[in-house]
Amino acid sequence: xxxxxxxxxxxxxxxxxxILEMVRRRKLREEYSILWLSGSLVxxxxxxxxxxxxxxxxxxxxxxxxxxxxxxxxxxxxxxxxHFSIAISKLHNxxxxxxxxxxxxxxxxxxIEEKPGGFTGT
Amino acid sequence: xxxxxxxxxxxxxxxxxxPAYREEKTIGAVVSAARAQYPxxxxxxxxxxxxxxxxxxxxAGAIVLDLPFNLGIGGAVQSAFLYARDRGYDAVVxxxxxxxxxxxxxxxxxxxxxxxxxxxxxxxxxxxxxGYRGSIPRIFGIHHFRWLVNxxxxxxxxDPTSGFxxxxxxLVEFYSANYPSDYPEVDAYILMHRLNARAVEVPVxxxxxxxxxxxxxxxxxxxxxxxxxLSFLINCIRSLG
Numbered sequence: 001x002x003x004x005x006x007x008x009x010x011x012x013x014x015x016x017x018x019i020l021e022m023v024r025r026r027k028l029r030e031e032y033s034i035l036w037l038s039g040s041l042v043x044x045x046x047x048x049x050x051x052x053x054x055x056x057x058x059x060x061x062x063x064x065x066x067x068x069x070x071x072x073x074x075x076x077x078x079x080x081x082x083h084f085s086i087a088i089s090k091l092h093n094x095x096x097x098x099x100x101x102x103x104x105x106x107x108x109x110x111x112i113e114e115k116p117g118g119f120t121g122t
Numbered sequence: 123x124x125x126x127x128x129x130x131x132x133x134x135x136x137x138x139x140x141p142a143y144r145e146e147k148t149i150g151a152v153v154s155a156a157r158a159q160y161p162x163x164x165x166x167x168x169x170x171x172x173x174x175x176x177x178x179x180x181x182a183g184a185i186v187l188d189l190p191f192n193l194g195i196g197g198a199v200q201s202a203f204l205y206a207r208d209r210g211y212d213a214v215v216x217x218x219x220x221x222x223x224x225x226x227x228x229x230x231x232x233x234x235x236x237x238x239x240x241x242x243x244x245x246x247x248x249x250x251x252x253g254y255r256g257s258i259p260r261i262f263g264i265h266h267f268r269w270l271v272n273x274x275x276x277x278x279x280x281d282p283t284s285g286f287x288x289x290x291x292x293l294v295e296f297y298s299a300n301y302p303s304d305y306p307e308v309d310a311y312i313l314m315h316r317l318n319a320r321a322v323e324v325p326v327x328x329x330x331x332x333x334x335x336x337x338x339x340x341x342x343x344x345x346x347x348x349x350x351x352l353s354f355l356i357n358c359i360r361s362l363g
Contacts, residue, residue: 096193096303100201103167103187104208 004066005047012044035083039076043069136162136232137211139202140184141195142219146174152217153182155225165205166219169198175219195285196303203298215288223286227326234322235288241319242293242310244279245286245326259343266347267308274358275315279323283307286326293319300362308350312357 019036022028046053046069057065138156142149149166156164166179170192180186187201199216206214213235217223227245234240248264267282285307289297296317302309314321 096197099189099191099193100197100204103189103201104205107185107187107205 001050002066004069005050008043008047008066008069012040012047016040016044032083032087035076035080039073039080042072042076046072135212136160136236137202137206137209137214138162138164138228139167139199139206139214139216140164140179140219141167141169141198141202141216142171142175142179143169143192143198144171144173144175145219146171146178148221149175149184149219150178150182152219152221152225153179153184156217156228157183159225160228162215163211165202167198167202169193169195179219194303196301196306199306200297200301200303203294203301206294207298211294212291213288214294217286222328222330224327224329227286227324230324231286231326232288234324235290238290239320240290240322241317242287242289242314242321244281244284244321244323245328246279246281246284246323247326247328248280249323250325259340263343263347267350270351270354271308271311274354275311277311277315277321279311279321281323282311284326284328286328293317302353302357304353305346305350309353309357312354313362316357316362 016037019028019033019040023030023033046056050065053065053068057063057068060068062068062071138160140149140152140156153164153166156162164184165187166175166184167187168176168179168189170189176186176188185205187205189198189201193201202216203214213232215228215232215235217225217228223245231243231245234243264281264283268279271277271279271282283305287307293314296313297310300313311321
């Protein structure tokens with residue numbers, strides 16, 4: 001087994017276990033772990049089954065099979081980043097709605113407090 | 123909540139909306155002028171200003187919505203639409219709090235909407251005599267957006283970036299759910315076009331900013347153009363919820 005294969009097996013196993021551990025400790029939500037786990041699994045499988053790696057590389061015209069591994073890795077990183085952009089946009093919208101809701105509620109509370117005999121907060 | 127705040131049948135029908143960020147020096151005068159000249163409720167949306175904007179507006183007699191942090195102009199104005207929707211206002215007119223817009227023109231901008239001739243009426247600084255002068259990038263941007271709006275919607279607008287406008291209940295309800303967050307005015311034309319809304323322009327006076335400098339620098343102007351063009355085009359193909 002080549003040194004590159006050993007390193008990528010080690011790295012993908014470590015990544016897989018690390019992500020699992022983070023999910024187990026609830027530091028990472030399951031929905032965000034799926035891409036990481038599947039990415040590290042794919043790289044693991046291709047590092048172990050080198051004949052598959054060789055065959056795929058040959059089929060798409062890559063002379064040096066490990067560079068196909070890098071390609072897969074980069075594609076996963078790209079996917080994960082897009083996933084993050086979407087997640088951030090969603091959070092951004094939720095954040096905006098919450099701020100607007102808060103302002104409306106604060107205004108309503110103030111109105112009630114200002115009314116004679118209204119809620120005084122004591 | 124709705125039965126807590128009965129809407130007065132006449133005076134309560136129109137809401138004057140003033141989004142404000144760091145405008146403590148000018149907001150009071152704008153609110154007072156609007157309240158003195160019109161029987162309408164005046165709502166100031168304080169977009170997370172760290173200064174005394176909120177207090178100044180309240181002292182001048184405005185209803186104030188305090189956003190907990192800065193949302194940007196679209197998010198701030200949308201909060202006002204939500205307020206207007208929940209409290210049953212029939213029309214909203216939006217003006218700036220920095221003295222750029224002439225409070226006396228509120229009636230003119232509202233008229234077509236109240237008469238039911240239009241769903242939206244936009245105050246234009248380029249119709250009739252207005253004497254407006256802008257910087258070169260700004261004028262270039264305005265021409266670009268005029269062309270873009272006309273090409274995609276067929277509205278013949280002269281002042282596509284004007285933030286002085288009135289809209290009726292139908293648009294208030296729609297915008298409560300869909301309103302662009304950054305630079306909403308140009309995008310609004312696509313939304314109106316897709317709703318088959320009737321939009322008209324009336325001439326208004328606009329002044330150089332009384333306080334502070336315009337938020338448009340050259341870099342920002344380029345970003346503004348690109349961002350607005352992109353979101354405009356995307357709004358053409360977006361599904362409206």
